[in-house]
Amino acid sequence: MCNDPDVAPEIPDNQLLVSRRDAMIASVAVVAASHFAASARAQTGPRQAALPVSVDQALIIRTSINGQTLEIRIDARTSLLDLLRERLALTGAKKGCDHGQCGACTVHIDGRRVASCLTLAGKVDGREVLTIEGLAGGDTLHPMQQAFIDHDALQCGYCTPGQIMAAVACVAEGNATSRERIREYMSGNICRCGAYVGIVAAIEDAAAKMGRG
């Protein structure tokens, strides 16, 4: 790849990332096409998730995101959060601090909750990522999502995807056994609106339904 953005032919064609599904298909197509770099440029096929600028240190990672396998070429500096949001249009995980201080970007990697803003995208090579978009089974909400609605465990909703992903993990870890323990193990997720009372109630409720806690 050329290092000069002015002549890198990929630049003008990065298209709207319409949906998660399209992005997945697109990115796989890009990697496939990259084996035939010259002809790839001439293709009219989807190039949505192409890295929009060439960089010295690019990586190709293969990962599973919400159950779909994805192979994608990334800028090695990219955080998992920015990969999800800016290239895959999975904008459920939020950027509240970019420093691992607020929890709004919480996702699961191999079932463990992590701050995706502190996780380099390269680190999920070979791993399974679950985001809020993959939590529900189609139209059927996860019990934690339903409990957040039932207990109004949110106001603005910005921290909510991170709270829910953290809460699901909190129950799975066996840390939802009392209100005190829930409060302690949910303290990595700030809710500035102050919905903590509802969040604790929702987790107690969902933990019972999830059969854990």
Next chain:
Amino acid sequence: MSTTAFPNRARVDALAKVRGEAKFAADLVLPRTLYAMTVPATIAKGSLSSLPVEAALRVPGVVRVLTPEDFPAPPPYSEDGPPPPPTLETIIAYRGQPVALVIAETLEAAIEGAEVIRPTYVAEAFACVMESAGAQRQPADEVAFGDAPAALSGAAATVESTYDSPTQHHNPLELIATVAVWEDGALLIHESTQASSLVKGAVAGALRLDPARVHVRGATMGGSFGQKAVQRQTALVARAAILTGRPVKLVQPRAQIFHTATYRARTRHQIRIGADADGKIVGVQHHVEQEQSPNGYFAVSEYHRDVIRMYGIRNYLGTGADIRLDRQDSGYMRGTHPQPAFFAFESAIDELAHKTNRDPVEFRLANDTRVDPQNGHPLSSRFLNECLREGARRFGWSRRSPVPGSMTASDGSLVGWGMACGIYQSATTPAIATLRIDARGHTRFAISGHEMGQGMRTAIASVLIQDLDIDPERLEIALGDTRAAPQHMTAGSWGTNSVVPAAMQAAQRMRAAVADLLDGRQVSGNLHRKLASIRRPFLQVEVTTVGPGQDQAALETLRQGGFAVAEAVYPEFSTFSYSAHFLEVRIEPRTRRIRVPRVVSIADCGRVISPRTAHSQVYGGVIWGLSHALREATEIDPRYGGYLNEDLADYVVPVNADIGEIEIGLIDQPDPLANPAGVKGLGQVSMVGISAAVANAVFHATGRRIRELPIRIEHLL
């Protein structure tokens, strides 16, 4: 006014929010988007001497760097309103001021480009804290009635103290984000803002664009609390979109937001208050000083507005001053002026009650008023004493041992029970709304308003679903969009009381219009089916509402995107909301760590339209109050200007483990005069007074009166 209580409905946008589908401004992913990053000034005052951009342009992916030369000169002075925020300038007025904007193909490239730009400056002497040499003290307008000094000289008991409240930053969890699109000679701005019309005016003014070609779409907001009005970054991003012809996105890093967005000014309140032998307050002298930017307008005199209406005080002398500093503008932050003022005032009330050996609840009950003490007009509704009695009952206040330090827990913790009251004006704005119901099952209501998480959309839906037989699943409520309806800033607890009466009137007019159409025919089904049956594709009504004392001029101001608030001291009556808070602190014997295991908070906000979101708003207000009392303070660096704890690890806000049990009660009695819905504001009054209740409880636990926030372990060692 609504004579019956509203049912408890789920928040209408909760489903999208729990699925991660709610679209906040930064969630917009458009084709060919460029990413922007600002370069902040590293001096507190002076000017740019050079701004080399070549290094940034060499970063792969960087497309362009905007500098002051890329922007038109500021618009000429206008009496119509405040000038738009400056764009990029060579004069540096505060540390962290943006001096350049890097635009790149990726976020990573934009960040790298911004980091390699090293401007040079000519620095000047500056003043950045109230104690700085060179800080300019400017006296403010007096607020006075009666003769407070005379009344106080004859008082049976007086107390006089000084109370300090720190600088604070809003820190909504959502970062300030702007996406600007320039297409066919028109600018479309997607931004998280509670003032889309003001953003439109500011961008048009700063960039010399025809306002008719600037549209602002306020996205779902990830909290605001007063922060997200008009941002300096918006015009920068808009200019970048115009110059590149591509969508441009800027998500400002939190550390930069500390320096560019507004904040709650640090204040110092000196209060002298006295009572007669019967425990009646005879007079108050209240002097306030606050930090202020060189040209800031956040008015000192407003610290008195709510204080003078809390109790039946006949003599008041309010004075104040701005301390002008080389900082960015301060501004409105949740609880606004009353928040620090009531830490001071309700602490002073507690001190006076203690000095006169009176129970603090009884003392307050005895100082009730039925009229506005400043002008003698009636208060349209006031259920403060009901809040006090209900709160005391639920909390178990009668079991309190009045002597400070007399209650301890089994683990040796000192226990303190404290209480305080809050008040906040219930202002109103005009509204212009359109309600359209179609035969295919869709309903759309468009109005001025911004959803920040407070539940405005749910309150509107509650009214429309209750009053109209429509499909609630397909009810769209368009808010914050300058293309959908004229927009007014949403702030100051005037949201629900401004939009709900318009929704009620629209529903009423719609029912009348349908009845006219049917003309006596009996047609079955909901309104959509009825329209389909009579082959009407849709029916649309428009309504306008104004606040008490307002007329057509207010509507015209709204249409122009201006500021048209009817302040709550209305021509014939005054309308305020009230709260009473009761809480327990426990102070660990060795560490002196302060915990708040339980709070009871009761509010009078008139008729409650959306019980569920109203309760959540009060939970939030209580937690904000606890945060004000025990956590939040911005640390200013006197050596270099700017802020030291500019992230969420060092700017401490409550986490889940900091919060105990909170019980909320709402009086839910409609206000008979303020508006046809009987609604009063709630968002601010829910937090006003909490911080004083904490300080009062700490006094009850320890006998030590802390007059400086936040209260920390070191205050109690």
